[in-house]
Amino acid sequence: MKITKDLYQTSLSLLTDLYQLTMAYGYWKSGRSEDESVFHLFFRRHPFKGGFTIACGLEYVIDFLDNFRFSQEDISYLSTIEGNNGAPLFEQGFLDYLADLKFTCSVEAVPEGTVVFPQEPLIRVRGPIAQCQLLETPLLNIVNYQTLVATKAARMNLATQGEPVLEFGLRRAQGIDGGLAASRAAYIGGCDATSNVLAGRLFGIPVKGTHAHSWVMSFDTELDAFETYASVMPNNCVFLVDTYDTIEGVKKAVEVGKKLRENGHEMMGIRLDSGDLAYLSTEARKILDEGGFPDANIVASNDLDENIITSLKQQDAKINVWGIGTKLVTAYDQPALGGVYKIAALRNAEGNWDYKVKLSEQVVKVSNPGILQVRRYQREGEYVGDMIYNEVDGVPENPSMIDPMDVTRQRAIDPQATYQELLQPLFDEGKLVYQVPSINEVKAHAAAELKQFHSGVKRFMNPHSYPVGLEKNLSDYKYDLIRKLRKQKG
Secondary structure (H helix, E strand, C coil): CCHHHHHHCCCCCCCCCHHHHHHHHHHHHCCCCCCEEEEEEECCCCHHHCCCEECCCHHHHHHHHHCCCCCHHHHHHHCCCECCCCCECCCHHHHHHHHCCCCCCEEEECCCCCEECCCCCCEEEEEEHHHHHHCHHHHHHHHHHHHHHHHHHHHHHHHCCCCCEEECCHHHCCHHHHHHHHHHHHHHHCCCEECCHHHHHHHCCCECCCCCHHHHHCCCCHHHHHHHHHHHCCCCCEEECCCCCHHHHHHHHHHHHHHHHHCCCCCCEEEECCCCHHHHHHHHHHHHHHCCCCCCEEEECCCCCHHHHHHHHHCCCCCCEEEECHHHHCCCCCCCCCCEEEEEEEECCCCCEEECCCCCCCHHHCCCCCCEEEEEEEECCEEEEEEEEECCCCCCCCCEEEECCEEEEEEECCCCCEEEECCEEEEECCEECCCCCCHHHHHHHHHHHHHCCCHHHHCCCCCCCCCEEEEHHHHHHHHHHHHHHHHHHC
């Protein structure tokens, strides 16, 4: 779909922080706006204290970049912004530059649904520095959130051990766009359907849902509510049984289910939304089985997350469909991924690349210089390590990699190992060259990716640390550059 056209119907080029525009103005004013640069988008730590992350949001990114331009309304608004002296913040020449701006960057990215790790570039942007700078905020806005939710959904799916997960979070999501983006990312991460009807229409996600407590409460009796619902929607009967007394509600559902069967329809199941889900699901299963409904589903909701699901599984709960809402779409226990976007290379006046590194007292916040690519190695059907290297220099014949968080840890790589390059071309000097996969293809890719990692990487508690490192020559260069910069600053 064309997200900008179908959903927003307006230019999104002002979806940025003001400082991106002030820097772009500074580049233009100083005659540097067309200097060639390279930026990388990456994150520093896995969310949820986990061992993996699912890259997500790329279709939004592609659509945003393919439609990146400043409308006349955008330019008119920018002309009204004032500096602290009351004068226009931007001179007319810069506004004319923005009005005529055409996207000409080359962009590479990790395919959506790929399992990724800290320090690895998810997106690489190369082109005029003013353009690259203007893309920082929108790309982070898109990728950070959808990657977070897709990862949370994958964890939920692992916890249910493949049983269906339904995303029920729209009412609790962070606004309209938060709801839509969350539904899309949750489906990619492993959910089977959504209650979000607009997301179903826009993205082609299956939609599921029956009735709420208000339906039951609007009738004189629970039995009347179930019977009426069965009469009007005989092909969509999952009865919510906990409005008054859960066990009695299950019995009434069985009673109505028998009448449905007599009329040629089948009760799909019941839903539990409160109480002791382990106990209630076990008792409900007995009642359903004894009533002749061994195939009826028991759907559970009520603020579930991967840890509660794991606990319910350990208690042998008889739940086999899981409705997840608030804690999925809000990424409840970690509301931000913390992805960043840093310059890594700048073409100098002689036409050569000057590599850039951001220094910090925290090792994790020191960026990596170069024009980076990620090579993922595989052995016997399992991924065994990722190496970040400078694409300009390539990979030596006998490569080894250094842990960027601990330079004393070095790992040799079998030169005969099979590998793949993770960053794939999206745009070549502004022209889209990537065939965007369907959402179902992306979802299947995410599921296939997870299967190729050791189970320890997917543990919720104290996960195995998957090997990721800098190619040795790149690592050596990085630390030589750090020492040089610190000497200069000293």
